[in-house]
Amino acid sequence: xxxxxxxxxxxxxxxxxxxxxxxxxxxxxxxxxxxxxxxxxxxxxxxxxxxxxxxxxxxxxxxxxxxxxxxxxxxxxxxxxxxxxxxxxxxxxxxxxxxxxxxxxxxxxxxxxxxxx
Amino acid sequence: xxxxxxxxxxxxxxxxxxxxxxxxxxxxxxxxxxxxxxxxxxxxxxxxxxxxxxxxxxxxxxxxxxxxxxxxxxxxxxxxxxxxxxxxxxxxxxxxxxxxxxxxxxxxxxxxx
Numbered sequence: 632x633x634x635x636x637x638x639x640x641x642x643x644x645x646x647x648x649x650x651x652x653x654x655x656x657x658x659x660x661x662x663x664x665x666x667x668x669x670x671x672x673x674x675x676x677x678x679x680x681x682x683x684x685x686x687x688x689x690x691x692x693x694x695x696x697x698x699x700x701x702x703x704x705x706x707x708x709x710x711x712x713x714x715x716x717x718x719x720x721x722x723x724x725x726x727x728x729x730x731x732x733x734x735x736x737x738x739x740x741x742x743x744x745x746x747x748x
Numbered sequence: 749x750x751x752x753x754x755x756x757x758x759x760x761x762x763x764x765x766x767x768x769x770x771x772x773x774x775x776x777x778x779x780x781x782x783x784x785x786x787x788x789x790x791x792x793x794x795x796x797x798x799x800x801x802x803x804x805x806x807x808x809x810x811x812x813x814x815x816x817x818x819x820x821x822x823x824x825x826x827x828x829x830x831x832x833x834x835x836x837x838x839x840x841x842x843x844x845x846x847x848x849x850x851x852x853x854x855x856x857x858x859x860x861x
Contacts, residue, residue, distance in 0.1 A: 676852035722790050733779045738790025
């Protein structure tokens with residue numbers, strides 16, 4: 632069965648510094664997708680970044696990058712130059728199947744990031 | 749920018765009452781998902797639609813929950829009767845036919861008293 636593990640319930644980071652949020656996953660599929668979402672206190676889930684299991688390069692989107700280590704089954708999110716607005720819950724999620732599979736997402740329990748001024 | 753719409757944003761009800769949530773996905777998105785997120789947890793799938801057809805409702809408590817997407821566009825999720833344990837955030841998401849990224853609406857926060 633699929634599983635997503637986020638071992639950090641809460642993290643603190645100083646404004647303008649980089650932070651890494653951990654995510655490990657478990658699947659028997661060869662084809663899958665990994666996602667990170669941000670959830671502010673308002674409740675909306677905001678898509679940040681996607682990594683496909685066959686992608687050879689780590690995904691990057693602006694200040695977000697995904698450190699994908701397939702052999703270790705880890706997909707850590709790196710946020711560079713943290714901003715106060717980055718304070719939120721962050722969820723790692725996995726979808727079994729490649730592009731077009733339209734499967735549902737399996738989410739971890741999330742990490743609460745607090746950015747200190 | 750196209751967004752997933754949900755209403756209401758907040759709902760307070762008493763147990764045993766009926767409640768309904770509405771979702772309008774991004775225009776052209778064929779696949780629609782309803783998730784439930786209990787406080788302190790990640791979202792969990794309740795039901796998935798492809799156009800007007802249910803693809804997966806294995807986690808939907810069918811004795812009290814129902815979902816429909818009659819014309820393959822907007823969708824309604826209903827709970828009848830509501831129970832205290834139904835207090836949660838109900839999130840709707842949609843994706844296009846390529847099935848890449850799921851985009852979420854703002855959610856409906858339900859409180860059952």
